[in-house]
Amino acid sequence: MKRADVVEFYRRLAEADPHPETELEFRNPFTLVVAVALSAQATDASVNKATRALFAEVDTPEKMVALGEEGLKRHIRTIGLFNTKAKNVIALSRMLIDDFAGEVPPDREALERLPGVGRKTANVVMNVAFGAETFAVDTHIFRVGNRTGLAPGKTPLAVELKLDKATPQPFRLHAHHWLILHGRYICKARKPECWRCPVVDLCAYKPKTPPPKTA
Template sequence: MKKADVFDFYRRLAEDDPHPVTELEYGNPFQLVVAVALSAQSTDVGVNKATRALFAEVDTPAKMLALGEDGLKRHIKTIGLFNTKAKNVIALSQLLVDQFGGEVPSTRDALERLPGVGRKTANVVLNVAFGQETFAVDTHIFRVGNRTGLARGKTPLAVELVLDKVTPGPFRVHAHHWLILHGRYTCKARTPECWRCIVRDLCAFKPKTPAPKSAASKETKDA
């Protein structure tokens, strides 16, 4: 994608949604770390349902340790891989208490030392909790980057590095949220909704997906 098109791509997404936010519900950086760790191979909707009662009770690593692994499992048993995730959350809570004074660190290296926290999770926390210019490449961003031609790469890290290189200054803080939401609701995995996409003329994907008959009929009627 040409430099001018990249700027226009982000400009349109920004105008459509000026203040994008994560769809995970949290109250502080610790709860955000937990929510993101729980969201692996799970939906944000499913995680939010499980964490509402949990976060009403637990808002610090010390309280998570007091709850214990079995208590945590009772809250998150509806989430996939909940046994492994519970172990990781308890372990990362212990590490935060032992080595970080109960506070969530604001560097990628420190975050990646926490059990269950990889590069993507660290990038989300750095961006959302600390306002850093990071690009958390999940399946949505990986797909959007490659499909549109915005940032092509064979691995999430490769796509992340391209995004870091090509994303203009005004859009860097919110870029990964715009791309995630675009992939989640418009540039979908199986059938992208090209017919209603605000950046379709800038996108390299071909052939563009036509509108379903019901939508096409409505557009004709509205016109």
């Protein structure tokens, strides 16, 4: 995608949603880390449903360790892979207490030391909690980056690095949220809704989906 088209691409997404936010519900950087870790291979809606009662009671690493793995499982058993995720959340809570004085670190290297926290999760936390200009490439962004031609790449890291290089100011802070939401609600995996896409003329995707036939 040409640079002028990249600017226009983001300008239109920004115009449609000037202040995009994560759809995960959280109370502080710790609950954000937990929510993002729980969201792997699960929908934000399913995570929010499971964590509302949890975060009302547990919003610090100390409280999470006191709750314990079995107690946490009772809250999150509706989320996929809940056994492994519960084990990781308790382990990362202990590490935050032991190595970071109970505070969530703001840098990627430290975040990736936490059990269950990979590069994508670290990028989300850095962006949402600390205002870093990071690009958390999930399945939606991977698809949008490749399908549109904005940031084609064979791996999430390749797409992330291309987005980092291609995305100009003033769009860098919110870019990954615009792309996630665009992929989630318009540029869908099976059947993109091209007929209502605000950037359809800038997109490299050739078999544009026509509008649904009216009854």
